[in-house]
Amino acid sequence: MIIDLRSDTVTKPSKEMLQAMLEASVGDDVYKEDITVNKLEETIAEMFGKPKALFFPTGTMANQAAINLHTKPGEQVICDKYAHIYNFEGGGASFNSGVSCKLIDGDRGMFTAEDVLQNINPPDFYHSPLTSLVEIENTTNKGGGACWDFEEIQKIRKVCNDHQLGFHLDGARLWNALIAKKETAAQYGKEFDTISVCLSKGLGCPIGSVLVGDEELMQGALRVRKILGGGMRQVGYLAAAGLYALEHHINRLEVDHNKAKEIAYVLSKVSYIKKVEPVETNIIIFELVDTVNSEEFLKKLNENGIKLIGMGENKLRIVTHIDYTSKMHTKVLKVFNNY
Numbered sequence: 018m019i020i021d022l023r024s025d026t027v028t029k030p031s032k033e034m035l036q037a038m039l040e041a042s043v044g045d046d047v048y049k050e051d052i053t054v055n056k057l058e059e060t061i062a063e064m065f066g067k068p069k070a071l072f073f074p075t076g077t078m079a080n081q082a083a084i085n086l087h088t089k090p091g092e093q094v095i096c097d098k099y100a101h102i103y104n105f106e107g108g109g110a111s112f113n114s115g116v117s118c119k120l121i122d123g124d125r126g127m128f129t130a131e132d133v134l135q136n137i138n139p140p141d142f143y144h145s146p147l148t149s150l151v152e153i154e155n156t157t158n159k160g161g162g163a164c165w166d167f168e169e170i171q172k173i174r175k176v177c178n179d180h181q182l183g184f185h186l187d188g189a190r191l192w193n194a195l196i197a198k199k200e201t202a203a204q205y206g207k208e209f210d211t212i213s214v215c216l217s218k219g220l221g222c223p224i225g226s227v228l229v230g231d232e233e234l235m236q237g238a239l240r241v242r243k244i245l246g247g248g249m250r251q252v253g254y255l256a257a258a259g260l261y262a263l264e265h266h267i268n269r270l271e272v273d274h275n276k277a278k279e280i281a282y283v284l285s286k287v288s289y290i291k292k293v294e295p296v297e298t299n300i301i302i303f304e305l306v307d308t309v310n311s312e313e314f315l316k317k318l319n320e321n322g323i324k325l326i327g328m329g330e331n332k333l334r335i336v337t338h339i340d341y342t343s344k345m346h347t348k349v350l351k352v353f354n355n356y
């Protein structure tokens with residue numbers, strides 16, 4: 018038994034999901050003739066109370082399209098130093114859109130409206146890049162699955178309105194935040210100009226992300242997606258997995274969250290661990306004591322069939338997901354307890 022806790026992207030589609038994919042009606046989505054893709058886009062747009070949604074192959078492409086829609090070359094995006102768009106999208110913000118990032122030194126990937134205010138360059142001071150977009154992540158990936166305080170988001174929205182800035186949410190794991198905080202997609206739709214969500218993380222699909230936004234921006238998104246090479250043809254087979262997941266895999270995220278909390282509890286009790294970061298959703302980041310080497314620790318776990326990833330600085334990450342069964346969970350707790 019291999020227990021893969023490196024990420025929630027390692028899941029494989031269930032029989033039921035595969036069946037839904039097999040039965041999908043498809044067409045050429047570049048001509049917008051794939052009724053399953055259209056249905057997925059309409060369903061997600063409706064959930065967020067936004068006029069339009071667009072299916073993307075990856076979350077990276079959806080975020081990159083959003084950045085492109087909100088900015089012009091030379092401009093600047095405000096985001097946290099932990100942001101996925103800054104750290105893990107291959108430098109795409111500069112490559113695709115010619116923009117720089119103004120990094121905020123936040124807390125677990127989160128910052129305040131006051132931080133945003135202090136990082137907006139004065140628009141008439143033409144020596145500095147023009148600030149045009151604020152981007153946040155919920156839940157935060159590098160921040161250990163932390164959830165934003167919704168009121169702070171509303172305050173940032175206000176700052177964006179006052180300074181004519183776009184506001185984009187990287188919601189790769191927004192579903193986890195919605196479940197953990199008992200919030201709704203519609204709530205988020207009201208505060209952001211654009212939101213990207215992943216189907217391929219906690220929701221267990223093999224592929225797929227969706228970008229939602231207002232009519233005019235999303236008209237542009239169709240063009241940008243094509244430019245980035247994301248115009249896909251009979252892709253309803255993949256959209257069908259998304260529709261299946263929206264119906265069956267959202268509420269169950271609580272199971273992943275509970276398992277993560279149970280693992281964190283065990284880790285907080287053992288002597289070889291220095292610190293476990295607070296767990297709110299499905300990600301656990303913890304730090305080994307200085308006398309335990311992370312490479313060696315990972316190797317020992319591997320010998321027990323358990324896979325995690327290192328994050329540098331003797332820190333490790335665990336992500337729970339739909340394919341992480343109760344039987345696996347029992348074993349993991351036992352291995353950690355007895356290490």
Ligand SMILES: *Cc1c(COP(=O)(O)O)cnc(C)c1O
Binds near residue numbers: 075076080102187215
């Ligand atoms: C996974 C992830 C993405 C998108 O990743 P893809 O692998 O391109 O789908 C974007 N933002 C965050 C925070 C993520 O965790």
